[in-house]
Amino acid sequence: MLADPSRAAMVLALMDGRSRSAKKLALDAGVTAQTASAHLRKLVDANMLVSQERGRCKYFSLAGSEVAQAMEALSEIGTHSLPPAAREIRFARCCYDHLAGRLGVALTERLLRPGNTALRDLGIDLAALESARRPLFRCCTDWTERRPHVAGALGAALLARYKDERWVVAVEDSRKLVLTPAGKSAFSRLFNLDPAFFPQG
Amino acid sequence: MLADPSRAAMVLALMDGRSRSAKKLALDAGVTAQTASAHLRKLVDANMLVSQERGRCKYFSLAGSEVAQAMEALSEIGTHSLPPAAREIRFARCCYDHLAGRLGVALTERLLRPGNTALRDLGIDLAALESARRPLFRCCTDWTERRPHVAGALGAALLARYKDERWVVAVEDSRKLVLTPAGKSAFSRLFNLDPAFFPQG
């Protein structure tokens, strides 16, 4: 199923979490619209993609984390490497309203260490959050890291704070989050992260 | 590459970590020896399998953890499910000379918790191990769990102890380890594991 070059190209183009129209995917794969239509139908039938019609266009996106996992695993074997966008989304992305990815997992792990003062330093008001209807703290298992990261009201408050400070900025129509230089130094300081933790030095 | 049913069947048959001869793999896939030979050659060329000639037979096994990961990820999508042997090896197996898999990761995590007395209860002599040439403690990242488990002299000593007590027993010509009922209760007690942690209730 993923063996066909055209289908692989389409799935690869969707690895950043965005949704793309059939036309664009046809261009990505280098085939005509008819061929792309047939491929996309098969991919949807195989529960690998989901489609969403809006107007005269039909937008496709990955059906779930398993597909991304499989694609990642396959790219580890072959000589083909994932496009940059696919690697970036593994580092930092939003999962609904909170931070996920390698960064999300690492910050959660540091947050739980005894003696960590990041919450206080950030000025997060736990009392105010506790009074909200939604649970304060939930664990959400990350699909690339297979490890928990913080969700719930606290997770949402943290991500909102990160965005306010412009430590991370969201990418249009994608779950991807881009780390800014300011964010890199701030996270290093607050959470005591090793510089080698960040991608590309 | 893994899309072909015959090749998939062969790789699936190797998912338990054992090595099998070309003839057996041909039977597993339900094709003749010639066809199997062609498939196996392709899989080796694609760095998915490694072969080892012994006498007039040629034994094949998985080339690395990436292949197993890819196969697992793919099986999550499709309706095909992994054979029981492939699921068992994810729970407990030996990695060279120490315990790996879900059990290995869990025991390591418990071992590092403050206040854990398992090492003392087991009568592991850390001083004696420290005098050995090899490093006492090494971290080995698990390929199914993507989390560290204990290796080195301590890891080897622990696994040896588990085997002596017959809490786990090795399977012939495989990295698989089978948990015995005695092991289940012993691990539960020593490491304070939840009963739900173990497979099949």
Next chain:
DNA sequence: CAAACCATTCGGTCCCGGTCGAAGTGTTCC
């Protein structure tokens, strides 16, 4: 050495599936 066995190479067949051109359906915009 002969017989049995394992693996491989070669040649040939055959079918599946990717591909495109042409035509059809539905939507948007002027």
Next chain:
DNA sequence: GGAACACTTCGACCGGGACCGAATGGTTTG
């Protein structure tokens, strides 16, 4: 309404690759 656009269906073409039969080179056993 008419033109432009996005997607789909149909039909036909064609190439790659899976498959097997027969034959070859090595290795083990008698």
